[in-house]
Amino acid sequence: xxxxxxxxxxxxxxxxxxxxxxxxxxxxxxxxxxxxxxxxxxxxxxxxxxxxxxxxxxxxxxxxxxxxxxxxxxxxxxxxxxxxxxxxxxxxxxxxxxxxxxxxxxxxxxxxxxxxxxxxxxxxxxxxxxxxxxxxxxxxxxxxxxxxxxxxxxxxxxxxxxxxxxxxxxxxxxxxxxxxxxxxxxxxxxxxxxxxxxxxxxxxxxxxxxxxxxxxxxxxxxxxxxxxxxxxxxxxxxxxxxxxxxxxxxxxxxxxxxxx
Numbered sequence: 001x002x003x004x005x006x007x008x009x010x011x012x013x014x015x016x017x018x019x020x021x022x023x024x025x026x027x028x029x030x031x032x033x034x035x036x037x038x039x040x041x042x043x044x045x046x047x048x049x050x051x052x053x054x055x056x057x058x059x060x061x062x063x064x065x066x067x068x069x070x071x072x073x074x075x076x077x078x079x080x081x082x083x084x085x086x087x088x089x090x091x092x093x094x095x096x097x098x099x100x101x102x103x104x105x106x107x108x109x110x111x112x113x114x115x116x117x118x119x120x121x122x123x124x125x126x127x128x129x130x131x132x133x134x135x136x137x138x139x140x141x142x143x144x145x146x147x148x149x150x151x152x153x154x155x156x157x158x159x160x161x162x163x164x165x166x167x168x169x170x171x172x173x174x175x176x177x178x179x180x181x182x183x184x185x186x187x188x189x190x191x192x193x194x195x196x197x198x199x200x201x202x203x204x205x206x207x208x209x210x211x212x213x214x215x216x217x218x219x220x221x222x223x224x225x226x227x228x229x230x231x232x233x234x235x236x237x238x239x240x241x242x243x244x245x246x247x248x249x250x251x252x253x254x255x256x257x258x259x260x
Contacts, residue, residue, distance in 0.1 A: 024234060030066070037066070037067075043142075053117065054115070054133070057124075057129070061093045064093050064096055077089060103131070106135065134247055149205055149206070154239035155238060165196070167187055167190070167191050185202070186201065189201070208225065211241065228240050
């Protein structure tokens, strides 16, 4: 069994056309946006004149495309790949604030964002991804995050496709907040199709209970849990679990004042 200190995956950049043609993501889905992202932003508009939205691991910025013409939204996209931001995202989203950074050392100011979105982001360093969102959100702010749960029968074809092409599955022990999580690691590095090797290693939770346990360990409240079905190049019947997490108005570790 590997542990989280032994795995430091590095996602290598895909061209936009290659990403669209090959990667299993609902990021370009109008239905997904209106079901999970638009309601959070409309709710935030009730209390914020300009809504600051952080798209974490934004890649080519397909989620931000839906918001690029909204004058009451200020977009911030963060991704580890400077190449992707410069060669692709910047060309389409010139008005967005694009930031190259790693969640291990997030450049996003604490308590600065009204809404967070993360699509297909937590397959790399899920604890750090959620910590970055938690720190960036203002108290009371919410984020939308999707997960592909390993035990979900709808996703069996997804894993089988890559295993048939030389990828491997192993267990990984993730330690966060004094708690242990056993994740599944899909290792693409020996895939017979070279382009998929760029994905390196991705981790998947084995149950929704573990997802919620990690979110609460980081400090979030679990606000909502729904499912989303979508077809992709390797699986016509994907199902992802989509969560809304809320940063409490009072942090969980905030010192409580005893009544006099």
